[in-house]
Amino acid sequence: MRFANYPGHPMLHPALERERRAVAAYLGGCAQRLRELLPLVVADANIEALHDLRVHLRRVRSAFRALHDALPVADAAGLAAECQWLAGRGSGLRDIDVFLHRLDDYLDGKAPEPAPLARLRTALGRRRAHERRALLSSLHTRRAQRLFARLEVLVHPAVDAPGWTDEPIAGSTLWAAYRRVRGPGRRITPESPPEDLHELRKRCKRLRYLLEMYCAAYDSDELPDLLRRLRKLQNVLGDYQDFHTHAALLRELRAEWAGSTPDDAASLALLDRLLAVLADRADEARARFASRFAQFDRPRHHRRRRRLFAPDPLLAPPMIGSAGYCHGWATGERIALPVGKVVCVGRNYAAHAAELGNPVPEIPLLFIKPPSAVVDLAPAFRIPAGRGSVHHELEIAVLIGRRLRDAQPAEARAAIAGLGLGIDLTLRDEQDVLKSKAHPWEIAKGFDGSCPLTPFVPVDEDLDLGRLGTSLSVDGVLRQCGSSAQMLTPIIELLCYASSRFSLWPGDVVLTGTPAGVAALQPGDRVVAELDGLITVHAEVV
Ligand code: ZN
Numbered sequence: 001m002r003f004a005n006y007p008g009h010p011m012l013h014p015a016l017e018r019e020r021r022a023v024a025a026y027l028g029g030c031a032q033r034l035r036e037l038l039p040l041v042v043a044d045a046n047i048e049a050l051h052d053l054r055v056h057l058r059r060v061r062s063a064f065r066a067l068h069d070a071l072p073v074a075d076a077a078g079l080a081a082e083c084q085w086l087a088g089r090g091s092g093l094r095d096i097d098v099f100l101h102r103l104d105d106y107l108d109g110k111a112p113e114p115a116p117l118a119r120l121r122t123a124l125g126r127r128r129a130h131e132r133r134a135l136l137s138s139l140h141t142r143r144a145q146r147l148f149a150r151l152e153v154l155v156h157p158a159v160d161a162p163g164w165t166d167e168p169i170a171g172s173t174l175w176a177a178y179r180r181v182r183g184p185g186r187r188i189t190p191e192s193p194p195e196d197l198h199e200l201r202k203r204c205k206r207l208r209y210l211l212e213m214y215c216a217a218y219d220s221d222e223l224p225d226l227l228r229r230l231r232k233l234q235n236v237l238g239d240y241q242d243f244h245t246h247a248a249l250l251r252e253l254r255a256e257w258a259g260s261t262p263d264d265a266a267s268l269a270l271l272d273r274l275l276a277v278l279a280d281r282a283d284e285a286r287a288r289f290a291s292r293f294a295q296f297d298r299p300r301h302h303r304r305r306r307r308l309f310a311p312d313p314l315l316a317p318p319m320i321g322s323a324g325y326c327h328g329w330a331t332g333e334r335i336a337l338p339v340g341k342v343v344c345v346g347r348n349y350a351a352h353a354a355e356l357g358n359p360v361p362e363i364p365l366l367f368i369k370p371p372s373a374v375v376d377l378a379p380a381f382r383i384p385a386g387r388g389s390v391h392h393e394l395e396i397a398v399l400i401g402r403r404l405r406d407a408q409p410a411e412a413r414a415a416i417a418g419l420g421l422g423i424d425l426t427l428r429d430e431q432d433v434l435k436s437k438a439h440p441w442e443i444a445k446g447f448d449g450s451c452p453l454t455p456f457v458p459v460d461e462d463l464d465l466g467r468l469g470t471s472l473s474v475d476g477v478l479r480q481c482g483s484s485a486q487m488l489t490p491i492i493e494l495l496c497y498a499s500s501r502f503s504l505w506p507g508d509v510v511l512t513g514t515p516a517g518v519a520a521l522q523p524g525d526r527v528v529a530e531l532d533g534l535i536t537v538h539a540e541v542v
Contacts (some may be wrong), residue, residue: 015168019214022170024157025216026213028157030059031151035151037049041139042140047094053090059209059212062209062213064079065080065206070169079147096128096249097128100121100124107277119267120253171310171311173214174207174210174211175310178309181207197286204233204237207230222301222308229296233292233295240282240289243279244278253271254268317338317339318338318371319338320339321372322372322375322448325374328455335418335456339507340505340507340509341502342508343498343508344366344424344510345366345512346365346366346513347513348488348494348514349516350486350488352513352515355517356518364488364494367440367445369446373446375449376453381423381541381542382541383425383541384447387429389427389520390425391520392472392519392527393426394480394514395422396531397510398416398419399418399456399508400505401416402415403504403505405499407500412495413465413492415495421531423472424445424451425449425450425451426450431445453509457534468484468531469484469531469532470515470531472529472530473527474521474525474526474527476526482514482516498510526538
């Protein structure tokens with residue numbers, strides 16, 4: 001049976017759907033255009049078609065690079081590298097074409113002697129032919145064919161295809177790309193080396209392509225305004241770079257010609273004249289840069305952009321659990337991660353399985369506590385009244401810092417943001433009834449406040465996760481004492497397995513199972529929980 005208002009695929013949040021549509025349309029448009037351009041470039045390599053081909057390769061590359069693990073495309077990062085390779089193969093040809101296009105302008109209306117000019121045109125023509133052959137041979141390689149075949153697949157990407165990220169990322173992606181332009185741009189001074197401006201130009205391009213891609217996802221005048229200012233900035237940086245590239249080309253020719261033939265003087269004079277013009281033009285472009293950047297970086301626009309790219313509060317995950325809990329470091333600082341679910345494992349210590357008369361499971365026995373279960377352990381935590389015995393299960397708590405899905409061990413290790421302790425509070429009598437009926441345990445395990453957590457400590461790379469001791473005493477009497485060495489499924493393996501069953505998100509916590517010694521808590525009990533010299537916490541049960 002299927003509900004009428006519940007179609008075949010899950011409903012997407014409208015913001016998420018807008019983003020995916022914008023990206024899909026953009027990539028589809030690029031793939032379509034590349035398909036049309038390829039034969040034009042192969043037939044003629046004319047400047048417009050070639051330029052267009054490279055721009056579209058760069059657009060695809062920018063999208064893949066920025067969103068590589070958020071797209072329904074296999075190996076997007078690899079595809080990005082291939083697009084960059086092929087776009088780079090056309091750069092020599094494009095530089096010469098632009099130079100030839102601008103030559104009259106560079107001559108500034110003053111006609112040179114015909115012979116040196118003819119010599120220059122011939123030399124450039126020869127280089128152009130060489131660059132064109134090199135580009136054509138690249139376009140005919142298996143490598144390029146494979147790239148185009150893979151890009152074809154993007155012509156109609158579906159918004160409900162598996163592999164899209166479930167998080168809205170347009171805002172954070174644009175904000176990051178914007179800051180990568182603004183920060184270095186503000187640091188540029190009249191003394192900055194040309195490389196700094198060239199690098200800034202690349203960053204402008206990446207931001208521009210991302211803005212063009214996401215434009216359709218935003219209903220705001222601010223985005224087109226930002227694009228306009230960015231294009232003006234990018235044009236002046238583009239001119240500046242062209243003047244440099246063209247000067248380098250002329251200097252190469254000058255080195256080749258110097259001393260090669262008797263009539264050098266006139267040819268070299270022409271090159272020197274052009275080099276002087278290019279040096280002036282580069283200075284002018286640099287002077288224009290400052291004012292263009294100031295127009296791009298007006299404070300009130302910056303404030304509007306910050307608001308525009310900030311995450312929609314309705315989509316942001318809650319930062320707090322129950323009773324104002326938020327993840328924190330043992331030093332007292334707050335951890336900037338939302339409070340997510342708690343993935344728990346039952347019977348991960350053989351001695352504990354035995355004390356409750358349970359068999360040891362063949363695969364980890366997982367269950368989940370919701371974010372509303374999470375509270376601070378210290379200075380005091382509550383237990384429910386009138387619902388039978390409430391048992392303590394002291395467990396090592398792993399705070400997840402990166403998204404994990406079907407993780408490999410190294411990935412899982414790298415995703416650990418911190419270690420702490422948690423008490424898996426359990427309504428033991430209620431759980432026994434549920435178990436006897438083969439019902440799920442949630443109401444015995446996931447009630448509000450059922451997961452008191454200590455603050456976390458960061459994890460050193462060389463910390464041995466296989467030898468972490470824990471202890472819990474109640475009113476001075478040691479109740480639970482264990483070591484992660486006794487775990488049936490060790491911590492990293494457990495994270496890998498859990499991530500194969502539930503995606504783990506930043507801010508989620510994994511409780512790694514309790515050693516033997518579980519028992520009931522009473523109001524007024526004084527609890528001390530310890531994690532191997534890293535954490536000691538005193539708490540009162542209320
Ligand atoms: Zn437990």
